[in-house]
Amino acid sequence: MRRRPVGLANATHRKQLDKDFQQVGDSIAAKELEQLQSQIEVFKSNLEEFAWKHRKDIRKDPTFRSHFQRMCATIGVDPLASNKGFWADLLGVGDFYYELGIQIIEGCMATRTRDGGLTELGDLKRRLDNARSKEGRQEKQDITMDDIVRAIKTLKPLSGGFEVLEIGERKMVRSMPKELDKDQSALLLLAQKQGYVNRPMIQQSLGWEDARTQTGLQHLLQDGLAWIDDQAEVDTYWIPSYFKLDE
Numbered sequence: 001m002r003r004r005p006v007g008l009a010n011a012t013h014r015k016q017l018d019k020d021f022q023q024v025g026d027s028i029a030a031k032e033l034e035q036l037q038s039q040i041e042v043f044k045s046n047l048e049e050f051a052w053k054h055r056k057d058i059r060k061d062p063t064f065r066s067h068f069q070r071m072c073a074t075i076g077v078d079p080l081a082s083n084k085g086f087w088a089d090l091l092g093v094g095d096f097y098y099e100l101g102i103q104i105i106e107g108c109m110a111t112r113t114r115d116g117g118l119t120e121l122g123d124l125k126r127r128l129d130n131a132r133s134k135e136g137r138q139e140k141q142d143i144t145m146d147d148i149v150r151a152i153k154t155l156k157p158l159s160g161g162f163e164v165l166e167i168g169e170r171k172m173v174r175s176m177p178k179e180l181d182k183d184q185s186a187l188l189l190l191a192q193k194q195g196y197v198n199r200p201m202i203q204q205s206l207g208w209e210d211a212r213t214q215t216g217l218q219h220l221l222q223d224g225l226a227w228i229d230d231q232a233e234v235d236t237y238w239i240p241s242y243f244k245l246d247e
Helices: 006-053 055-060 062-073 086-091 096-115 121-133 145-154 182-190 199-205 210-222
Strands: 118-120 162-167 170-175 227-229 236-238
Touching (some): 006 062, 055 062, 096 118, 096 162, 118 121, 145 170, 162 182, 182 199, 199 210, 210 236
Antiparallel strands (some): 118 170, 162 170
16 A cells, blocks of 8 residues: 655644644634623623612713723723713713713804914813803703813714814814814924914924924914914014913
8 A cells, every 4th residue: 555655644634733723713712702792791781780870970970970981981882972872861961972062162163263273171171161150050060171072072073173182281172174284283382381482482492494484383373373473572473272261
């Protein structure tokens, strides 16, 4: 009887081993997936029970609401961003972020001619707090920065340009479809400490040539992001987004 070549026998044996390993691996993966799905279902059930027990705290306490939201995010549940279905009925806050989103739009629109559609997040929160306190609602819901950021995310389908930007140490809310270009961002970052920029500051800190400096400043003016003070010794470009509004 003819013997099979050693090389062919090894290749056949290796192929069978690979097939066996694949089957075992698929079996283990299927079991792990089944266990994971089971754990998620248990977690969701516990989450619903927790939400029912603490629904008043979730509605009224912004810190508690923030922790609850992060806990939900671990399993892909976003109950506070929906205005329909089980979670909306259970928690009674289905319209919370949509209502807050409308107030954000109104708040940004009110100062758009002044700040060019770029508002500091803390300043926006203060104005929202003032507006909400004057509504005379029986059950006031306090809000946090986190609530505002989440509400702004619900505005994305409106294509209005609403977005939270981080410029240096500041969080700014942009409410215009036009995005900041690289030079505008650099100038806004430079202006954070003093609230303004001028040509000597730009040339010393950024090393820009005159043409680039002129273009960058002109774009800030055109977009309403800066006001020029030409009565000073050197033209000064103030950033109104960094001003504090009167109460």
